Amino acid sequence: MNANLSKKIFVAGHLGMVGSAIVRRLQALGFNNILTRGRKELDLLNQHEVGAFFEEHEIDQVYLAAAKVGGIHANNTYPADFIYENLMIESNLIHSAYKGGVKKLLFLGSSCIYPKYAEQPIKESALLTGTLEETNEPYAIAKIAGIKLCESYNRQYGCDFRSVMPTNLYGPNDNFHPDNSHVIPALVRRFHEAAQSKREEIVIWGSGKPLREFLHVDDMAAASVHVMGLSKEEYFSHAQPMLSHVNVGTGIDCNIRELAETIATITGYQGRLIFDTSKPDGTPRKLMDVSRLRAMGWESSISLEKGLEDTYGWFVKNENLVRR
Known part of the structure; x- marks a missing residue:
């Protein structure tokens, strides 16, 4: 048996979209010692519980996919929850991983760490060069802190803690x-729902012109496992210790109108799309520079249309179970 496949790997946040995709990817590759814990089994906000968990288990690798996440509305409504919970989760896990002798850790961040008006496409070096988007600033600050935690433990203790920043998943x-x-x-x-009820029109906020990049979560999982599989020398030759995070994306964007039209076709909706230009568009463009990840030997493989078809198929099959 390949010794690498028997490494004890803890996937934090295994029930979420990203964590579950990472578990699927690891299982597909033959990894057979994957450790998971639900919230009732392990409270990641509790420093003592997390510390005891790492003391009990000799963990080789950690995928830190656990986080409190949400859209603009949620970020605006619960800013204290977003900054507190994410800071606590990453602080407890990263410190306990160091104390427990974990050989590799991958912290999963977000593209919202970058300045609102960063030059496009956004390079990793844009971090902390400008003002953040106001609506998700608390969440972004927590994610930036996670990157800096990894960098600081690498510098002070010689750890091998890595960070990946995905685009919109x-x-x-x-x-x-x-x-x-x-x-x-x-x-x-x-x-x-509009297709089912045969609604004549759907109103979408904004002009439909803003450009956004989207990455299927299975591609994100594949990239994460690829990054973790690199040697320390391979990884840090492309991600310098003082700038150790790496963008993960497709390098391709589309406008919101195109996105909406594609989803309408996939779901069978035949009504009119009305774009309410009295509503704000937000940032005109948000595209990640993924040249560093490509230099590491990985590129996305799931097209947006194929990914949307897959997502819609999953939604229909699990409509009664999805978070409502």
Whole structure:
């Protein structure tokens, strides 16, 4: 048996969209010692519980996919929850991983760490060069702190803690709540329900012109496992110790109108799309520079249309089980 496949790997946040995709990817590759814990089994906000967990288990690798996440509405409504819970989760896990002698840790962040008006496409070096988007600043600050935690433990203790910053993610196990979800799951649910009820029109905020990049969660999982499989020398030759995070994306964007039209076609919605230009568009463009990840030997493989078809199929199959 390949010794690497028997490494004890803890996936924190295994029930979420990203964590569950990472578990699927690891299992598909033959890893057979994957450790998971639900909230009732391990409270990641509790420093003592997390410390005891790492003392009990000799863990080789950690995928830190646990986080409190949500869309603009949720971030605006619960800013204290977003900054507190995310700071506590990453602080407890990263410190306990160091104390427990974990050989590799991967921290999963978000593209919202970058300045609102960062030069496009956004390079890793744009971090901390400008003002953040106001609506999700608390969440972004928590994610920036996670990156800096990894960098600081690497510098002071010689750890091998890495960070990946994904663009907008979507796919199976996403949150399809009508108010607290991101743009793709929100539109998938709205168009599906509109198609079922044969609504004549759907109103979408803004002009439809803003450009956004989207990455299927299975691609994100594949990239994460690829990054973790690199040697320390391979990884840090492309991500310097003082700038150790790496962007994960497709390097391709589309406008919101194109996205909406594609989802309408996939869901069978035949009504009119009305773009309410009295509503704000937000940032005109948000595209990640993924040249560093490509230099590490990985590129995305799931097209947006194929990924949306997969996501809609999962939603229909699990409509009664998705987070409402």
